[in-house]
Amino acid sequence: MDATAQQGHDAQTMRPARPRPLSLTEAARLTGAAAPARTVDVTGISLDSRQLRPGDLYAALPGARAHGAQFAEQAERAGAAAVLTDAEGAGLLERARVDLPVVVAPDPRRSVGTIAARVYGSRPEDGTAPVLLAVTGTNGKTTTTYFTNSLLRALGRTTGLIGTIEILAGEQAIPSRLTTPEAPHVHALLALMRERGITAASMEVSSHALEFHRVDGVRFDVAGFTNLTQDHLDLHGSMEEYFSVKARLFTPGRTGRAVVVLQDEDDVWGARMAAHARAQLGADRVDTIALRGDVAEDRDTGPDRHGADWTLTALTRRGIGHSFTLVHRDGRSLRVSTGLPGDFNVANAALAVVMVLASGVDVGQLQRALDEEDPLTTDVPGRMQLIGTEPTAVVDFAHNPDALRRALAAVEPPDGQGRVIVVFGATGERDRTKRPVMGAIAARHADVVIVTDDDPHDEEPAGIREEVAAGARAAAGARAQEVLVLAPRAVAIRAAVAMAGPGDSVLVAGRGHETVQEIRGVDHPLDDREELRAALADAQQGRREDR
Numbered sequence: 001m002d003a004t005a006q007q008g009h010d011a012q013t014m015r016p017a018r019p020r021p022l023s024l025t026e027a028a029r030l031t032g033a034a035a036p037a038r039t040v041d042v043t044g045i046s047l048d049s050r051q052l053r054p055g056d057l058y059a060a061l062p063g064a065r066a067h068g069a070q071f072a073e074q075a076e077r078a079g080a081a082a083v084l085t086d087a088e089g090a091g092l093l094e095r096a097r098v099d100l101p102v103v104v105a106p107d108p109r110r111s112v113g114t115i116a117a118r119v120y121g122s123r124p125e126d127g128t129a130p131v132l133l134a135v136t137g138t139n140g141k142t143t144t145t146y147f148t149n150s151l152l153r154a155l156g157r158t159t160g161l162i163g164t165i166e167i168l169a170g171e172q173a174i175p176s177r178l179t180t181p182e183a184p185h186v187h188a189l190l191a192l193m194r195e196r197g198i199t200a201a202s203m204e205v206s207s208h209a210l211e212f213h214r215v216d217g218v219r220f221d222v223a224g225f226t227n228l229t230q231d232h233l234d235l236h237g238s239m240e241e242y243f244s245v246k247a248r249l250f251t252p253g254r255t256g257r258a259v260v261v262l263q264d265e266d267d268v269w270g271a272r273m274a275a276h277a278r279a280q281l282g283a284d285r286v287d288t289i290a291l292r293g294d295v296a297e298d299r300d301t302g303p304d305r306h307g308a309d310w311t312l313t314a315l316t317r318r319g320i321g322h323s324f325t326l327v328h329r330d331g332r333s334l335r336v337s338t339g340l341p342g343d344f345n346v347a348n349a350a351l352a353v354v355m356v357l358a359s360g361v362d363v364g365q366l367q368r369a370l371d372e373e374d375p376l377t378t379d380v381p382g383r384m385q386l387i388g389t390e391p392t393a394v395v396d397f398a399h400n401p402d403a404l405r406r407a408l409a410a411v412e413p414p415d416g417q418g419r420v421i422v423v424f425g426a427t428g429e430r431d432r433t434k435r436p437v438m439g440a441i442a443a444r445h446a447d448v449v450i451v452t453d454d455d456p457h458d459e460e461p462a463g464i465r466e467e468v469a470a471g472a473r474a475a476a477g478a479r480a481q482e483v484l485v486l487a488p489r490a491v492a493i494r495a496a497v498a499m500a501g502p503g504d505s506v507l508v509a510g511r512g513h514e515t516v517q518e519i520r521g522v523d524h525p526l527d528d529r530e531e532l533r534a535a536l537a538d539a540q541q542g543r544r545e546d547r
C-alpha cells in the first residue's frame, strides 16, 4: 500500500465543485430508516472523521478495529451536519458529547453509495456521465485498466482512471491508497470527472470493494473479468465465496454489458462467470474471449453451454511483447500488438480491446487507433517493468501464486541456458495460506529462491519469511538448487544481482510500483525499481574495476 498518498493530495480530498444538498429526511428514506427527529441538509458524505468536510453526513460504521461512532466527536468538530449509524453506533452516541441529528439504519454501509450518488450527482441518466468501464478479477485489473485508458485516449476520448497505482481525473494524477476507494470517494471522483469533461473512465473493482459496498450506486457500461485464482482467502474464506462476491458485479443493477476471459481447460471460474453473466444480463450482452481456440467450444457450462465470441489467433512475439489477431465468430477481426512481456498481458490486452468495443466503438475505428497510436505498448508502473537487460532484470507486482508462476515463466531465458533468480516475500496480516504455495511455486520455476520481506505490517517479519521458505524447501520436483532467506529487502535484491550472470534473469516480485514498506506501523521508503537499478549499476561498476 503506497502511503505517499496519505500525506498530501489524494482521493479523499477530491470533491466535485457543485454538490446537490440532500435533506437528512431523504437520506433516511434511502436507508430505509425512520425519519430523523431533526432534519438538516447535507452537502457531502464521509465515513472517516479525518477526511470529513463541513456539511458532510458522517457515516459512523463498524470496522475491524473500532466503531466509527467512537469518532463522532471529532466528526462534529470537523463540521459534520449529521450522523448515519447502526444500532451499536446509536448506543455509543448516547454516551458521547455529540449534538447532531442522527439516522439509525439496520445496515448503513449499504446506503452510503446511494446517498453519495445523490448528493454528488455522480451518475445522472441524461447522457452527460462518462462511459464507465470496470475490471475485476484476481490479477490483471491494473494492467487492463491502463490498456483501456490508453485505447480510449487513442480514440480521442478525455479519460479518467481509478485504480491501485493512481487516480487520473483530467490533467491531475494522484497516488492511490486503495485499489477501489470507499463509496463516498468513488462517487465524488465520478462527479468530478463529469465536471471536468471526462468522456470515458476505467476503474478497478476489487473483491473488497464488492464486499464492502464501495461501488454501490454505480452502474458501469461494461464490466470485464480477468481471472480467479487463490488470493484474499482471509476475507472470503473459500474460492466459492470469493467467486460469488466477484459475480455480484455481473448483474443488471451494476453493469450493462460484460466481457469474460476464458483461460484454458483448467479454468472453471471464467466459464462459470460467463454463464452467470449471460443468465443475469442476457446472452447478447456478454462477450467471451477464448485465449485458446479450442477452450470454450468444448466446455459444458451446463444449460448455458456457449461458444466463445472472440478467439485469439496468429500469436507471435513482437519485441518483448506480442502480436495477435482477435477474431469474432461473425468474421470481424482486429490485429493487436502489446509491449509488455508475459502471456498474461496478451489476455489483458485482448480483454481491454473487447471491452472498448463493447462500450460502443466499432472495429474499424479501433483498428485505426491501434495502427496509428500503438496504444498497448504503454508502460504500467511496476508491472513486468524491465529494469536491465544483462542480466534481464524485472520488477513485477506478482503477490499471489498464479501471478508469481506466470511472471516466472515470462522471465525464463529464451535459450534455456540462463538461470532464473527470484526475490519475493509475502504480506503480513493477509491470506497466510498462500505463503507456502508461493514458496513452492518459486522453487519449481526458479533456480535460486531468495525469500525476503514484503509489507509485514504488524506481523513478525521473520515468521512470514519462514512460512514462505518452508514451502520452497518442501516443494516436490523442485528446480531450485538454493533457497536463501535474506532481509532487509534491499540486501536480498543486491544478493540476487551479485550472483546473476549476463544471461540470467532476476525477478523482483510482489511490490511493483510501491515506494513505501510498512513494518510494524512505520513506513520505510523502498522502491524495488530504484534498488534493482542501483544494484545493477554497482555490479557493472564492480565488473569494470575488475577488468
Ligand SMILES: CC(=O)N[C@H]1[C@@H](OP(=O)(O)OP(=O)(O)OC[C@H]2O[C@@H](n3ccc(=O)[nH]c3=O)[C@H](O)[C@@H]2O)O[C@H](CO)[C@@H](O)[C@@H]1O[C@H](C)C(=O)N[C@@H](C)C(=O)N[C@H](CCC(=O)O)C(=O)O
Pocket: 001, 047, 048, 049, 050, 061, 062, 063, 064, 065, 066, 067, 068, 069, 071, 177, 178, 179, 180, 181, 182, 206, 207, 208, 209, 212
Ligand atoms: C480490511 C479493510 O478493507 N479495511 C477497511 C476498513 O477498515 P477497518 O474496518 O479496520 O476500520 P477501523 O479502523 O476499525 O475504523 C472503523 C471506522 O471508523 C472510521 N474512523 C477510524 C479512525 C478515525 O480516526 N476516524 C474514523 O472515522 C473508519 O473510517 C472506519 O469507517 O474500513 C476503512 C474505512 O472504511 C478502510 O479504509 C479499510 O481499508 C484498509 C485501509 C485496507 O487496507 N484495505 C485493503 C485490504 C483493501 O481494501 N484492499 C482492496 C483489494 C486489494 C487487492 O486486490 O489486492 C482494495 O480495494 O484496495
Ligand SMILES: Nc1ncnc2c1ncn2[C@@H]1O[C@H](COP(=O)(O)OP(=O)(O)OP(=O)(O)O)[C@@H](O)[C@H]1O
Pocket: 137, 138, 139, 140, 141, 142, 143, 144, 164, 179, 204, 206, 226, 227, 344, 345, 347, 348, 382, 383, 384, 396, 397, 398, 399, 402, 403, 404, 406, 407, 512
Ligand atoms: N491476466 C493475468 N493473469 C495472471 N497474472 C497476471 C495477469 N495480469 C497481471 N498478472 C500478474 O499480476 C500482477 C499484478 O497485475 P495487475 O496489477 O495488473 O493486477 P491487479 O489485479 O490490479 O492486482 P492488485 O489488485 O493486487 O493491484 C502482475 O504484476 C503480474 O505478475
